[in-house]
Amino acid sequence: MGFLNYLIFRENYKREEFVLRENKRRECETALNAESLDVFGKEELEEEFRDCTAGDEILKKKISKDLELNIQVVKRIYKIPDNSDLVTRKFNITVKDKVLKGFIVFIDGMTDRVSISNNILQPLMLLSNLDIRENIHDIGEFIYNRLLPFNQIKKVCDFKEITESVNFGGCAVFVDGLECAFAADVKSWEHRSVDTPRSETVIRGSQEAFNEQxxxxxxxxxxxxxxxxxxxxxxxxxxxxxxxxxxxxxxxxxxxxxxxxxxxxxxxxxxxxxxxxxxxxxxxxxxxxxxxxxxxxxxxxxxxxxxxxxxxxxxxxxxxxxxxxxxxTVTEFLHTSEDTNIRYPYVNFIRVIRIIGVVIALLLPGLYIAVTNFHQEMIPTNLLFAIEASRENVPFPSVVEMLIMEFSFELIREAGIRVPGAIGSTIGIVGGLILGQAAVAANLVSPIMIIIVAITALGSFSIPSFSMSFSIRLIRFAYIILGATAGFLGIALGLTINALMLAASKSFGVPFLAPFGPVTKEKYSDKLSRKPIWKQEYRPDYLNPKDIKSQSKISRSWAVKNDKSEGEDDED
Incomplete structure (x- = not known):
């Protein structure tokens, strides 16, 4: 019975009730409209109602000439002093024996304190004491043009702009008697420096990668x-x-x-x-x-x-x-930034390797299942006997064996990514070699299945785009099921459905299979293969660019001149 007591629901009457902010606001509005409230109860409800509507209405308020009122509004917006990283400071500005009170607010850790001190507070508190001979008609313009010339500063008139500036790492300066404030861009926070690419490494090309700024x-x-x-x-x-x-x-x-x-x-x-x-x-x-x-x-x-x-x-x-x-488009997921830096015979060979890798990663497991289950006559006799001999002691059907190995490899891949440091690479080695060898020794899988899964993994690794590689890994399981269900017919059906879906897909209005489906003009030369760089005269026409030509028809003028000079020498 003691164990059953833990399974019986009992409502906790001591817990604090959670009330949605919108419901609380409606309750306050209803209570304020009632005529039976006494004076003290109405004051408490008005204060509670102001707290509920502060986040929505207070940002629409205009900046007042009264500095103390502006300070109270800022404290209400940012819940000061509960909000501990908001820094506020009062100071005085002396202009021609006239003392003006000021107020500055910023977020600690997102701003440059040195810039605030040298370029904002010092000019306002020290330079304003200098001998000023001209008459000052507008204090706001004088501060904006004379005392704060160093930073990117703008005048703002409502608290919404103030909060946007402060939240983005700026600071806001209020001056008593002005219906505007000054928002200064003094943002400065820690960020990662420019580093080398991690997922798109190249041998020849730039070694810079984006960071988080x-x-x-x-x-x-x-x-x-x-x-x-x-x-x-x-x-x-x-x-x-x-x-x-x-x-x-x-x-x-x-x-x-x-x-x-x-x-x-x-x-x-x-x-x-x-x-x-x-x-x-x-x-x-x-x-x-x-x-x-x-x-x-x-x-x-x-x-x-x-x-x-x-x-x-x-x-x-x-x-x-x-x-x-x-x-x-589909072809751009098979390209890398290194392709433009490599001579065109080399890059075309590499692209052929990538296309073969895509086909292997997508279809090899499904084709193996289809051939071994439905089309054994396509396999040479000696190879068929070798496959059957290796699978003699395996207790699972080939499709179950394949799914076990694929899920195991995906598990190893995910573990290698999530484990930090150099341990991740060792997990791949341990999982791929030791576990594979142990599985074969225990007659859980056949050696040919290990080879098929390994070649499939190499094919997926040859795809430059991580997103495209992931999508192919996902669709591969569908082809395994189709191959185990209907053989080549199932794989052909899957290819047809896949092709129809890709043909119907668009990326911002551009067909995903462009420039092949629909077929566009033959001027664009960087498709699956690539022409020499001096023949790449046009931009992709499926993008409908304003300027279709990317370079002159004769981009190597020296070659034309050499041909002409050789022709003249022959005539002589």
């Missing part, structure tokens, strides 16, 4: 693309997080309709919090239920710069080291 990321792109037409449109996302976001494009290349569509989707997001481009990608992509990714996420500034020069759009989010590039 928005302006550092935009500067990395501008350092590569020194183009006067490179535009950055800034906005904020998240009603509460107010995460800074930047949309980058080249004005005289990117299609206006595409730019407007990206801006519309980004600005129409209505969520409380958003912290990473992974969340943003899911909110602006065309189809959530398609396994294939529809937006490119990259950590390489050189790749973003290359795609911007082709007519794509980039979206950068503060706090995320990955930048989103759209639209995306």
């Amino acid at each position: 928005l302006r550092a990321n935009t500067a990395l792109i501008r350092k590569i693309l020194k183009d006067k037409d490179l535009m950055i449109e800034s906005t904020t996302i998240g009603r509460r997080s107010n995460t800074p976001c930047a949309v980058m494009y080249i004005r005289d290349i990117a299609n206006d309709s595409l730019v407007n569509e990206v801006l519309k989707r980004v600005k129409s997001i209505n969520v409380d919090y958003i912290f990473d481009t992974g969340e943003l990608e899911q909110l602006i992509e065309d189809n959530t239920f398609v396994a294939a990714p529809q937006i490119i996420a990259t950590e390489r500034p050189d790749r973003v710069a290359t795609m911007l020069s082709q007519g794509n759009i980039a979206v950068i989010l503060d706090g995320s080291p990955y930048v989103l590039v759209m639209p995306a």
Whole structure:
């Protein structure tokens, strides 16, 4: 009976009741409208009602000339002194024997204290004591133009702008007698420096990667693309997080309709919090239920710069080291930033290897199951006998054996990613070698199954995009089931359905299978294969760029001159 007592629900009457803020506000409004309240009860309800509506209404208030009233409003907004990282300080400004009271507020840890002291407080408290001969008609203009010339400062007239500035690492300065305040940009917080790429490593090419700071990321792109037409449109996302976001494009290349569509989707997001481009990608992509990714996420500034020069759009989010590039087509997930730095015979060979890797990662397990279960006549006799001999003591059907090995390998891969440091790589070695050998010795799986799963894993590792690799790993299980159910017919049915879904998919209005489905003009030369760099004259026509030509038809003038000079020598 003692154990059953733990399973019986008993309501806790001592716990504090949780009341939604909106319900509390309605209760206060109803009580205030009642006529039977005494004076003291009404004062308490009015105070409680002000607390409930402070977050909504107080931000709409205009800045008052009364400094003490402004101080009380700031303390009510930020719940000072309960909010411990808000720093407030009063000071005096002396202008022509007239003493004005001032007040400054900022968040500790997000601002540069040295800049506040040297460029704001010292000018206001010391320079204002100097001998000023001209008449001062407007104290606000005098402070703005004479005493605060060092920082990026703007005048604000309501508390909503004040909170936005303070929350973004700025400081707000109030002066008694002024109906405006001064918001100064003094943000300074710790952030990770520019590092090498972790998931998109290359041998030949830039070794810089994005970090979590928005302006550092935009500067990395501008350092590569020194183009006067490179535009950055800034906005904020998240009603509460107010995460800074930047949309980058080249004005005289990117299609206006595409730019407007990206801006519309980004600005129409209505969520409380958003912290990473992974969340943003899911909110602006065309189809959530398609396994294939529809937006490119990259950590390489050189790749973003290359795609911007082709007519794509980039979206950068503060706090995320990955930048989103759209639209995306299926071929771009098989390209890397290193492809442009390698001679075209080499890169075409590498791309063939990647395509073979995609086919292996997607179809090899399903084809093996289909052949061994339904189409044994396709296997050479000696190989068939060897496969059956290796599976003689295995108690599971081949499809169950394959699923066990695939799930085991996915488990090893996930463990290797989550375990920190150098232990992660050792987990992959231990899991792949020792556990595989032990499973074969225990007759749980056959040696041929270990080989199939290992080759499949190598094929998935050859895919440059992590998102595309993940989608192929996911779809691979469907092909295993189809191969075990109907053999080649099931795999053909799966390929047909998969092709139809991809053909119907779009990325910001651009067909996902472009330039193959629908077929576009043959001018664009960087598809599955790539022409020599001096023949890449055109940008992707499926993006409808304003300027379709990326270089002159004769980009190697020296070669033409040499040909002409050799012809003249022959005539002589």
